[in-house]
Amino acid sequence: MAQPKAHQVTLRSIADQLGLHVSTVSRVLNGRTGDGVRAASGDTAARIRRLAEELGYQPDPHGSGLRTGRSRLVGVLVPRLSDLVLAMIYEGIDEAAGELGLTTITANSRDDEQTRRLRTRMMLARRVDGLIFGDASLDSGFLDELAADGGKFVLVNRRAGDHPSVTADDVTGGRLAAEHLHGLGHVDVAVIAGEPYASTGTDRTAGFVGYYRDRGLAAPLVLHSPFDTAGGRAAAEKLLSRPDRPTAIFAVNDFAAIGAMGAARDHGLTVGTDLSIMGYNDTPLAAELPIPLTSVTVPTREMGRRALTSLTRLLAGEAVESERLAPTLVARASTARP
Amino acid sequence: MAQPKAHQVTLRSIADQLGLHVSTVSRVLNGRTGDGVRAASGDTAARIRRLAEELGYQPDPHGSGLRTGRSRLVGVLVPRLSDLVLAMIYEGIDEAAGELGLTTITANSRDDEQTRRLRTRMMLARRVDGLIFGDASLDSGFLDELAADGGKFVLVNRRAGDHPSVTADDVTGGRLAAEHLHGLGHVDVAVIAGEPYASTGTDRTAGFVGYYRDRGLAAPLVLHSPFDTAGGRAAAEKLLSRPDRPTAIFAVNDFAAIGAMGAARDHGLTVGTDLSIMGYNDTPLAAELPIPLTSVTVPTREMGRRALTSLTRLLAGEAVESERLAPTLVARASTARP
DNA sequence: CTGAAAGCGCTTACAG
């Protein structure tokens, strides 16, 4: 026998109190308002709605989920939620989900293939209706498999293969960065490029390098590194120790840029004056740093919102196109003429 | 009629293939291994387990949830996930939850009472088994109500009322900060105290102020502010504009401290030399800043893990005690002798 | 407009 649940309000308890059948109550409470078709007579419907409201009825998702085969649950996989950019994207996703009565569950993959598979599996076990991946690797093998198995998902922040994605136009963003530094007069420039498996880093780098190359200028130095502060510091350390050290550094991520600022200080260089450094994403910190950081703004939360919208379209059977949101550059004190 | 689900593996499909009854399969697959009691003969059990494994059986939580009245879902409410400290706590919670086969859902309350109520309601509608609040307000009215209604929850990071919580010992942390600055010789000190409704800020401030008061020294200046960089900058701006400006500032949060560093620079002060600034939480950024930030380390992820453990105990009917984790101070270049 | 039935997948007390 089932556990008696704590005097829970169910369709049945409402139906019984009103002397109606539970199916009638269900029809009314699920009735898309504004329809021509009515689920019950105006009077009956009103009585049902009033009582449901009064008792604080909340449909049990286990019941409806079991019956409909849909959970109204969306899984969101990210490299790590403690990466501010991903946290903000997730906030956008969750905000949009909440407005549609969807619930999100999230997990960190730490950009590790095995963890990615395991956590995806756990989300599928939870019967999510669809997934949003914020941790796509350019090597899209896992996603290809998942798609082949009928998995429904969209990517956010990073693109991969031909899977539908909502990203910023990172190539353009990288080009904006190059245009800015070149415009200031920087010719010897370097890129702290992030991880090679992430389209964000590689696209920004490609845009940046392309700009210099297209003008027949010396190719920028490119160094890969983790996306965090320590990674940026280590990469900048290497760059600044070279005899032909650059006059400007473009880090594909604000946190890496902050790390680079630390390395600059260690080398006795004043950022903005002796060395220009810029970041990417324009995190809330960038403007408030002791030396405000030039960065490229990306509509992070909006990216999350759109990814969720895209996913719901996909789940509704519509075809969805990838979206590329436009970045803009914000010049601050960390970059200046050489 | 129900939607035919995509050839899903169910207890029934396994039972049919093996010529067994679904209840037998259920008993075997739920059998706590290592029991003296066996759910089925060794041979039958082995066949069931082998087939389940082979087909990749994953129990449908809608079925078990409906039946047992438990969802194995935990709700986590935070002020905002884009606050790094909360993101790290959440990571700890989710990590521990995953190890126990629990799934977490999270939401931002933005420290807004109405949002807090709404999002809690949504989690309850999702039938979470229990809740973890990372956004407790010292005015614990809402939590008192929830507890009276039989809601099961623990608090994390911030304490409130007598509700079970897992926090750092913030009073001690504040005292450590005071001891450090006083030890360096700072007498004119100020506190950027955060929001008055959060125990983190008020406890750290109380510990700090208490240390100076206990020694008969002038009471530190105390200014409340938002916990973020912009808030810290604005508060420091005020402090540094005073004729009797302090020689050291204790910000109860690293991000506020970074904002204060910006304000110092605007005033032409070199942090560490002309003005000491310290933060709290020792976020990964602190050590990597151009001027490394003195801070108080708190085992953030561990706090999250323990909160989850506490909640599972509570849900199992055990009595749980509040926990206070010990903080330690990390001295860096941002604080020095006046 | 409303009722009655079926059944989604699961667990568990009961029989044998």
Added chain:
DNA sequence: CTGAAAGCGCTTACAG
């Protein structure tokens, strides 16, 4: 050791 039944709460095609 295994089966059979009941029932958790819900939705939906079918009748009337």
